[in-house]
Amino acid sequence: MxxxxxxxxxxxxxxxxxxxxxxxxxxxxxxxxxxxxxxxxxxxxxxxxxxxxxxxxxxxxxxxxxxxxxxxxxxxxxxxxxxxxxxxxxxxxxxxxxxxxxxxxxxxxxxxxxxxxxxxxxxxxxxxxxxxxxxxxxxxxxxxxxxxxxxxxxxxxxxxxxxxxxxxxxxxxxxxxxxxxxxxxxxxxxxxxxxxxxxxxxxxxxxxxxxxxxxxxxxxxxxxxxxxxxxxxxxxxxxxxxxxxxxxxxxxxxxxxxxxxxxxxxxxxxxxxxxxxxxxxxxxxxxxxxxxxxxxxxxxxxxxxxxxxxxxxxxxxxxxxxxxxxxxxxxxxxxxxxIWPEGVTPFHAGIVNLKQGDAGTDSACEAIYGALKARGLDPLYDDRDERAGAKFATMDLIGLPWRITVGPRGLAANKVELTSRRTGVSEEMSPEAAVARVVEIYAGL
Amino acid sequence: MxxxxxxxxxxxxxxxxxxxxxxxxxxxxxxxxxxxxxxxxxxxxxxxxxxxxxxxxxxxxxxxxxxxxxxxxxxxxxxxxxxxxxxxxxxxxxxxxxxxxxxxxxxxxxxxxxxxxxxxxxxxxxxxxxxxxxxxxxxxxxxxxxxxxxxxxxxxxxxxxxxxxxxxxxxxxxxxxxxxxxxxxxxxxxxxxxxxxxxxxxxxxxxxxxxxxxxxxxxxxxxxxxxxxxxxxxxxxxxxxxxxxxxxxxxxxxxxxxxxxxxxxxxxxxxxxxxxxxxxxxxxxxxxxxxxxxxxxxxxxxxxxxxxxxxxxxxxxxxxxxxxxxxxxxxxxxxxxxIWPEGVTPFHAGIVNLKQGDAGTDSACEAIYGALKARGLDPLYDDRDERAGAKFATMDLIGLPWRITVGPRGLAANKVELTSRRTGVSEEMSPEAAVARVVEIYAGL
Missing domain, CATH: 3.30.930.10 (Bira Bifunctional Protein; Domain 2)
Incomplete structure (x- = not known):
């Protein structure tokens, strides 16, 4: 969505x-x-x-x-x-x-x-x-x-x-x-x-x-x-x-x-x-x-x-x-x-686009969104034209267990950030690796 | 079931x-x-x-x-x-x-x-x-x-x-x-x-x-x-x-x-x-x-x-x-x-065992039942100790679109019968072929 x-x-x-x-x-x-x-x-x-x-x-x-x-x-x-x-x-x-x-x-x-x-x-x-x-x-x-x-x-x-x-x-x-x-x-x-x-x-x-x-x-x-x-x-x-x-x-x-x-x-x-x-x-x-x-x-x-x-x-x-x-x-x-447990979360992961309207971040987000859906998952893509802070606050409030953050600086090094809502710990990795990790997390349920 | x-x-x-x-x-x-x-x-x-x-x-x-x-x-x-x-x-x-x-x-x-x-x-x-x-x-x-x-x-x-x-x-x-x-x-x-x-x-x-x-x-x-x-x-x-x-x-x-x-x-x-x-x-x-x-x-x-x-x-x-x-x-x-259309039928196919208690028909029915379930379908297996006529009447009444009939005579030639509820037409084929046909019918929906 x-x-x-x-x-x-x-x-x-x-x-x-x-x-x-x-x-x-x-x-x-x-x-x-x-x-x-x-x-x-x-x-x-x-x-x-x-x-x-x-x-x-x-x-x-x-x-x-x-x-x-x-x-x-x-x-x-x-x-x-x-x-x-x-x-x-x-x-x-x-x-x-x-x-x-x-x-x-x-x-x-x-x-x-x-x-x-x-x-x-x-x-x-x-x-x-x-x-x-x-x-x-x-x-x-x-x-x-x-x-x-x-x-x-x-x-x-x-x-x-x-x-x-x-x-x-x-x-x-x-x-x-x-x-x-x-x-x-x-x-x-x-x-x-x-x-x-x-x-x-x-x-x-x-x-x-x-x-x-x-x-x-x-x-x-x-x-x-x-x-x-x-x-x-x-x-x-x-x-x-x-x-x-x-x-x-x-x-x-x-x-x-x-x-x-x-x-x-x-x-x-x-x-x-x-x-x-x-x-x-x-x-x-x-x-x-x-x-x-x-x-x-x-x-x-x-x-x-x-x-x-x-x-x-x-x-x-x-x-x-x-x-x-x-x-x-x-x-x-x-x-x-x-903080939703994975078993009942309304969306499996949130995708935050840090620079909506930027061709590079937009297309990276679309690719992640499409890849998660193709694997049978149900992601929520925050594609609004909003400040990063507002987007993070919404994601934290609604409690999706995993967030993928996509910004131009990270993408320059082919990196996005995967964050656990529960621990707050973020890890940098390629967009493909982030998708694979999220798929793996839910495959076990 | x-x-x-x-x-x-x-x-x-x-x-x-x-x-x-x-x-x-x-x-x-x-x-x-x-x-x-x-x-x-x-x-x-x-x-x-x-x-x-x-x-x-x-x-x-x-x-x-x-x-x-x-x-x-x-x-x-x-x-x-x-x-x-x-x-x-x-x-x-x-x-x-x-x-x-x-x-x-x-x-x-x-x-x-x-x-x-x-x-x-x-x-x-x-x-x-x-x-x-x-x-x-x-x-x-x-x-x-x-x-x-x-x-x-x-x-x-x-x-x-x-x-x-x-x-x-x-x-x-x-x-x-x-x-x-x-x-x-x-x-x-x-x-x-x-x-x-x-x-x-x-x-x-x-x-x-x-x-x-x-x-x-x-x-x-x-x-x-x-x-x-x-x-x-x-x-x-x-x-x-x-x-x-x-x-x-x-x-x-x-x-x-x-x-x-x-x-x-x-x-x-x-x-x-x-x-x-x-x-x-x-x-x-x-x-x-x-x-x-x-x-x-x-x-x-x-x-x-x-x-x-x-x-x-x-x-x-x-x-x-x-x-x-x-x-x-x-x-x-x-x-x-x-006569349920395939899109809404409560069970995808019925399995009728003509000789409940006979080791051969029982195991053939179990195999068909298991194979359909393994392919994600939802079969109804009539495993009751009842006359064939009563089993057919129940299947016709509840209207499952496909019925697989399994009896000792057919099995001797590796055959079961696949019957369309809508046309009443029956075809003899191997148990594997019957499963494959039913799977194929529902794959298109």
Whole structure:
């Protein structure tokens, strides 16, 4: 994309309404615009990151054997009466009446609807195991929406639901989700620690939240610092292998790590003192096993091998897709702006032309731009007639991980500068070498 | 995907509620499930086609130089008061009150919100031309939702908005949309004819609807049969070339083609009798130029080169993304089921194992399945323990354009059967040749 033809409305001033850094930078970098309290438009740069995150979530869910579908945003109230949650859910549920005065709601989550889909179409244990998920807009009518997309009212969530014949199978689904979530967050450059949590209105006994450590997090968390040394990395996972998924789950959850809701001071004190940490965390996902809580009242049953009919064992599993943009920025920024991890960056590299209009720099920039695109990358070329300082400030603010700077002096020696946004370190090299380096960096992802 | 692990709930019986063929087949092929009147879940097969259509729309909009963003589903009522449409829109607008009693609505279209984004961030003619679009769920509270996704209440639409300094530039944007839409529909295997139409509640003078001829269409259309002979084909388009876009627009719109709303009997009678046709059509898109209808009341102005401040010229342009699934099926089916055009098919080919459990056929099927996947294709392997007849019926119903049938008798002579869903013609060839043929077919798309 050429910046002269893009819509990137960056702000010079810090917006007064933004209390935390991710909200401030998302507004300043022209990523979002508030349309009503807790309701945002995703401007082109924000939308690009949102799509990259969504794509990673899809890929990792499909890799784990989960099947995508899409449920609507609006739901009939009657479905929620079957589970008993219509009256329980409280004011966060946005209730709507249509022109025929039918009671509807804007879905805050989808346990009821997916259970309805299941019971309408599945009848036999032979169709299990089954995990269905979707990525869809949800609405929760928060009393005090704040922190930008971190606590919005209309938000994008991945929610998945497993249907299994036995508790054992359902716990495998739980572990499978835990593993696939670890991989999902790591691909986004995030460390999200699974912590034993409280189940809240979803219900159920087994539940872990995934928390990203950040000083602006809404939750207080307590953990053994050794837990931050574990990575899934590039190990091969066979998602059908129950023992392997179980082992990963145990590896990541046996060290102490809890939110304040489940914190146990006695257990915490048993950790060696130098590893005893408390901090703040941002919740970016949660997994639940809740057995037959929905399948029983809603009649989601299957026939077993010996002809009996039993309610299925279920769980639900969510990733806060839109919220992740805020969480990533909270975890990765400096005082000049955002620092996108390569896995989610809106553009793979920025090209800064130090002397727009100069035939030599223009054609060198065009060549680099063309070469990156030809290799399947998505560069942003700042081809505006602006001062170098303004161009650098924009690139730093929007946080592209790599910048190629092209000026007449360097070109005289066949050199451009490749700069890492994260370290600030620049290296001089030929334009071809810079392209090759950027291609190599992304080939590994 | 292996069918044994997929969620494809096909129905044997014709659902009583479905009056038209696309609705019937989408239900029977397990593509959708109704959740409330005019509100559907997109089951895995339906969701896959929806995503393919969405992807084509994105690619062609980006190719035309249009920039994607995403506006929320809910909008504040006050924005619609500025344009005067809040009171005008009538009962099709779903009005909502949140917990603070603020008036909101579920967006039926986005002229107001995009104009708000524009006026908040753009100030100079230097930032024009600009076309922004999104693909987002909309809601129109139809009195009588029917025909499945063809006239649903919650539906997915691509809507784009151009902002230009002059009427001339805005008409170029209009032509650019017309051309990009022609390419979009052709890639989906559809002929959609631009017809002079009525502007309705959007407003404006210049507008064309794109209609797919089908006996179940809701509109009566009148046209010169010569118009159905024109194709955009693979010609190169430079979307910055005003004259070229104008020429394509004239080529496609100078022959008589109108909906009943703008039909002119005298002009129609001037067509040679043998080319005078009337038929029914399904609207799958519409483009509008409406000048300053929104920019003036909402204050979306820019500073001109000579320092004056003028309202921008705008247009809006929509494609009915979810409705397209219905339109494609209406245009492409037979009495056994759907016939997907290659451009939008949910799976590129089906593999039918005639003797599941036989080591030879199983391993031949696995090899074909693996080879197609290795070439970047997405096959559906029917690995269920079912009769051949049932497997064929499912494949015919869900409409994959190519089927590879693998049985022990053929394999003895190193042969499998490659069958075209459209023509029904089967050819015997080696498994390798069948894979190569399927790869070749999709390489051209």
């Amino acid at each position: 050429r910046l002269s033809r893009y819509f990137l409305p960056v702000l010079k001033e810090n917006p007064a309404e933004a209390q935390i850094v991710s909200h401030r930078y998302m507004l300043r970098a022209g990523m979002i615009k508030q349309q009503a309290a807790g309701i945002y438009s995703w401007l082109p740069l924000g939308f690009k990151v949102l799509r990259r995150i969504e794509q990673i979530v899809h890929e990792e869910q499909i890799r784990a054997g989960h099947i995508p579908l899409l449920m609507p945003t609006l739901q009939p109230a009657d479905l929620w009466r079957e589970s008993g949650r219509y009256d329980d859910y409280g004011q966060e549920m946005l209730r709507i009446k249509d022109r025929q005065d039918r009671e509807m709601l804007y879905g805050p989550t989808n346990e009821e609807m997916i259970t309805d889909i299941f019971r309408s179409h599945v009848n036999s244990y032979k169709d299990l195991p089954l995990t269905l998920y979707h990525i869809q807009w949800k609405f929760r009518d928060e009393m005090r929406p704040r922190f930008g997309v971190m606590r919005g009212r209309e938000f994008l969530m991945k929610d998945g639901y497993n249907f299994d014949l036995t508790k054992e199978d359902a716990l495998h689904a739980y572990n499978r989700h835990l593993v696939s979530y670890l991989r999902t967050y790591e691909r986004m450059g995030l460390q999200a620690i699974p912590m034993r949590a409280d189940s809240g209105p979803i219900g159920g006994d087994d539940t872990h939240e995934f928390l990203v450590l950040a000083s602006t997090g809404e939750s207080e968390v307590f953990y053994d610092s050794a837990v931050t040394d574990i990575r899934l990395g590039s190990r091969e996972i066979d998602y059908d292998d129950k023992a392997q998924c179980q082992a990963v789950m145990e590896e990541f959850t046996s060290l102490y790590a809890r939110t304040d809701e489940t914190h146990d001071a006695a257990l915490f004190d048993a950790i060696p003192e130098e590893r005893r940490k408390s901090a703040r965390g941002i919740e970016v996902g949660q997994i639940f096993y809740f057995g037959t809580k929905y399948s029983e009242p809603m009649g989601a049953t299957v026939v077993t091998p010996d002809g009996a009919r039993v309610p299925v064992h279920m769980g639900s599993h969510g990733i806060g897709v839109s919220r992740l943009l805020g969480a990533i920025i909270e975890a990765s920024h400096d005082d000049k702006g955002i | 292996r069918l044994s692990r997929y969620f494809l709930p096909v129905l044997k019986e014709n659902p009583a509620e479905a009056q038209i063929v696309s609705h019937r087949y989408m239900l029977r092929a397990g593509m959708i499930k109704q959740q409330a009147a005019g509100i559907y879940s997109w089951l895995p097969l339906g969701f896959k086609v929806l995503r393919r259509i969405e992807q084509i729309v994105h690619e062609e909009q980006i190719r035309a130089g249009h920039i994607p963003l995403l506006m929320p589903t809910l909008q504040p009522a006050d924005l619609w008061r500025e344009s005067g449409r809040y009171d005008d829109y009538g009962q099709e607008m779903l009005r909502i009150k949140d917990r603070q009693d603020r008036e909101m609505l579920y967006g039926p279209t986005n002229e107001e919100m995009i104009t708000d984004i524009f006026r908040s961030h753009v100030n100079s003619y230097k930032d024009l031309p600009l076309t922004l679009y999104h693909i987002q769920w909309k809601f129109r509270d139809e009195m009588r939702p029917r025909f499945g996704v063809m006239r649903g209440r919650e539906f997915l639409m691509k809507d784009g908005y151009n902002f230009d300094l002059t009427k001339e530039d805005a008409l170029h944007a209009y032509n650019r949309h017309l051309v990009s839409y022609l390419r979009t529909y052709e890639r989906m295997g559809l002929q959609a004819i631009p017809m002079r139409a009525d502007s309705g509640p959007i407003g404006g003078d210049d507008t064309h609807e794109f209609l797919v001829l089908a006996s179940t269409g809701e509109s009566e259309v009148f046209y010169d049969s010569a118009v159905t002979d024109i194709r955009l084909g693979s010609r190169e388009i430079d979307y910055d070339d005003k004259a070229q876009c104008q020429a394509v627009m004239e080529e496609f719109t100078s022959l008589y083609a109108r909906t009943d709303e703008t039909h002119d009997a005298a002009l129609f009678d001037a067509i040679p009798e043998e080319r005078r046709k009337s038929a029914r059509g399904i609207e799958v898109g519409q483009i509008f130029y409406f000048g300053t209808k929104y920019s003036e009341p909402m204050g979306a102005t820019v500073v001109t080169p000579d320092g004056a401040r003028v309202p921008v010229h705008m247009g809006s342009h929509g494609i009915g993304v979810s409705r397209l699934l219905g339109a494609i099926i209406e245009a492409s089916h037979d009495d056994k089921g759907i």
